[in-house]
Amino acid sequence: MNKQADLIVYGGTPAGIGAAIAAARRGKRVLMVEPSAFIGGLMTSGLGETDIRSVDTSGSIFGEFLAHVYEHYVSVYGENSKQTKECNGGLRFEPSVARTVMHKLLGSEPGIEAVCLREIVSVQMDDDRIVSIEVEDVQTGAKAVYGAQQFIDAMYEGDLAAMAGVPYRLGRESRDEWNEEFAGKLYCEYRTKEVLPGSTGEGDDLLQAYNFRLCMTDNPDNRVPFAKPDNYNRGDYTSLLDDIAAGRLSSFGEIVKLSRIPNGKTDTNNHHNCSCSTDLPGENLEYPEGKREVRERIARRHKEYIQGLLWFLQEDEALPDKIRLEASRWGFAADEFPETDHFPPQIYVREARRIIGRYVFTENDARLAPGTQRSPIHFDSIATGDYAIDSHATRKREEIGQNRALEGFLGFGALTEVYQIPFGVILPETVSNLLVPVAVSATHMGFGTIRMEPFWMQLGFAAGVAADMSQSSAIPVQQLCVDRLQDELIEARQIITYFRDVKADHEAHQAMQYFGTKSVFTSYEANPDAACTVADASMWLNMARALPGGARLPALPATDRIAPAGVDIGPRKLAKEQPYRLYWAEKPELSRAMAVRWLDATCRSLGVEYRGRFADGSGHSVTRGEFVTALYKLLKLSRRKR
Structure with a gap:
């Protein structure tokens, strides 16, 4: 039977489920096509110990999954039960529980139709757009055509992207190709991290090993x-x-x-x-x-x-x-x-195709950026990741490994920082209505940390939002305003920047998330409750003017001693007053009165209404969190007027 939808998601993996839910919640009709008999990918096929170091680095749909798992164990066994404690807040779960939760999440969205046992066999294109896919019933061989305006390839193998002509990579890059310290051929004892002779760093076509969980x-x-x-x-x-x-x-x-x-x-x-x-x-x-x-x-x-x-x-x-x-x-x-027969149905495809997209994520994107106190900042971040740069072996036991190391087996947790994942890694350059949140654009080393289900699920969610925006705006996915996409993701509780000192319930959380992608902060501490200096406020305003919606943001008042109109300010001997360079050195903090004046002028310039917290907060000075919150709100209001 032929079918038509707004969005087709190929793959009932966690990423596919995240994508389908995101688009359905925004009013789209979603057809999720899964070639196997089961949905949920590895999370419902034995991978019950979640690969993530900190839940604070993940939000949105993955956070919902964790909450549902935890609620399951509480409702079935009790809040203080052994099972509830063992589930560790939802991070550890039985396959059957994961399957129940995934079906519950999908079932709560009436706009989603899931079809299993349908495998893609061809793609129909119109110039750079996918028009439809032809699928085959894996049991009967019957064929059907499914059409949509937007497509998401959420399979581990990247079949849809490949059939649509998206270029891809297999195997491993050499050390030289992307300047990755541990790329290519490597013999490293996993426990001690000792690198053994024979580690030449040459690239090849090898894949990290598969298994079943x-x-x-x-x-x-x-x-x-x-x-x-x-x-x-x-x-x-x-x-x-x-x-x-x-x-x-x-x-x-x-x-x-x-x-x-x-x-x-x-x-x-x-x-x-x-x-x-x-x-x-x-x-x-x-x-x-x-x-x-x-x-x-x-x-x-x-x-x-x-x-x-x-x-x-x-x-x-x-x-x-x-x-x-x-x-x-x-x-x-x-x-x-x-x-x-009690054996998991899904083989663990740790790595297969990796598309060549707008941005190639490398080992260096997950490590400390030189000269800063965090990993590299990506202006188009749509999610964060927090797992060791990791790869399973590419070769069986060899004499050169000294019975200490299998070639290609590595795990560099100590070198890996919490990192941002840019929109460019799911964005093909050659197909205007396709996003690829699993077979992402990355080197083998970069893929080694992104390839965890929590991050894939969040990338899928971001892809679902982006697909909706692309269709609603009638523009290619490559032309989306990334800042508007980030606005939508932040509103949906997606984490796109990680800070150690800005928790999800902090009033400045959303603003800090956004400005964390714009090089405003160069460490994992944003200090939202510290006093905001006029120097920082001026610098942030300069940056914000270059962002969508920010061109008309006025500068800060040059002084905090402006009298209201109608008040006579003479006589006044300006030549004898303290130079402002010295004045601001002695009084570096942004006062509430000065911030209110700036806010009033900004609202007039942008033609918007917004009061902010400047006049209501306690203390003489505005906090960093209060200022960036107001700045982010004004940018969003301005973007919505465009």
Whole structure:
């Protein structure tokens, strides 16, 4: 059946869900198309330990997801229950709970229609615009055409973008290409961060390893035993025997990473300190550009490899009894993934295509900007990220790794700062009605930190808002006013700048978010409650005049001693008065009276009405937060009049 919508979101991933909800809340008819039978991507397929360092760096739709998860555990088990405590404010969750929450979020928006088991097979273009996509029912082979005004590719693989002709990159850049210190070929011991010989920094076509995130339990009443796969190959795992004999490994929990989630379950992942865990480096290279049959074959190989690993750890008599006994305590959670024999349905595609967009995000964008106290500032920031620059291995065990490092495996948390994510990374240059919030424009190293579901979900939300604005304004996404997009995102509680000292409930929070993208602040402290100096106020006004809506902002009064009209100011001997350079050095703070005068003149200049807090606040001086709040409000009022 053919369908028509305002927006088509290809991919029911967290990013796709964020995009669909954002657009639907703004009145758009959204068709979300998912090629698998399940929505939610990795967050509903076993990834229950959220990859984020601080929730203060995330807001909007991801914050809603966390709140719903927390509310679920409170309503089912009680506020003081073990399960509620284990969910850690919503950051840790069972796959079934994540699925329930995702369906609840989608179900609350009547403007969204979700269609599963439909895979894109072609794209119809009109010049630089996508007109429609042709999809195939993966069960019956029946084809249909879905049309829309706007499109968002929210899939891990970037298939829609590729079919629309958006250029993309696979593999790793060299150190030289983007001046990334740790790019390219690298042998780094994960635990100690020691870089080993052989780390030449050359680029290649390799991808970081994939795996599945398993939901396991050691509760015998809810445990399904591990089964031996049909294609079991003991040789895949015998290197573990050497590791154990050499004392490098001594327990089941050192071979697979067991992260606890509620109700006695785990998010089981590859272990960083084990050279033979659940990852399968080097066997995913055909996946990004492969057809369905290729991807299914690769996913099946990864599944059978992991099943074989678990069988080996429980049953192989060459292992120490201690490890076999520990492994025998575990099985798949019986109440998770019943449709797929308790094994997660979604392979963990950590990285596939990366589009070449307006801006390429690199390792340097997530590190400290030289000469400042924060990561680089992006005027078009639409979200923030907070996770280590990270990559899983690209090659299996080699002699050069000295049994200490797998090539390409790295995690540089100490080097990674909270960072802004610019609009340019989701913005193709060649297609005027497409946004790509997952297969973003980044180097391998830059992608290594953006590639976390909380950030993808927020990028999806931003893409949904941008798609609505593009359609409503009848302009290409490349011509959107980024400042207006930021206004809308900030209003929706998206975090686009992180400050340590400006919490979400601070009255200056929105203004600080915005001006944090305009180089007003060069550290993670904005000091919103400190007195505002006339020097800072003048500098911020100079910057604001260059922003949309700011051209008519008047300068600050040159003095704070202006008498009201009608008051005789003579006699006065100006030549004997203190020079203003000395005066402002002695009295550097912006007084409320001076700020009120400026505000009155500004409102007259812009033709708007706004009182602000200047006259109502306590103390002689205006605070930094009060001034930027007024300045941001005036800019928004001016933009809305244009």
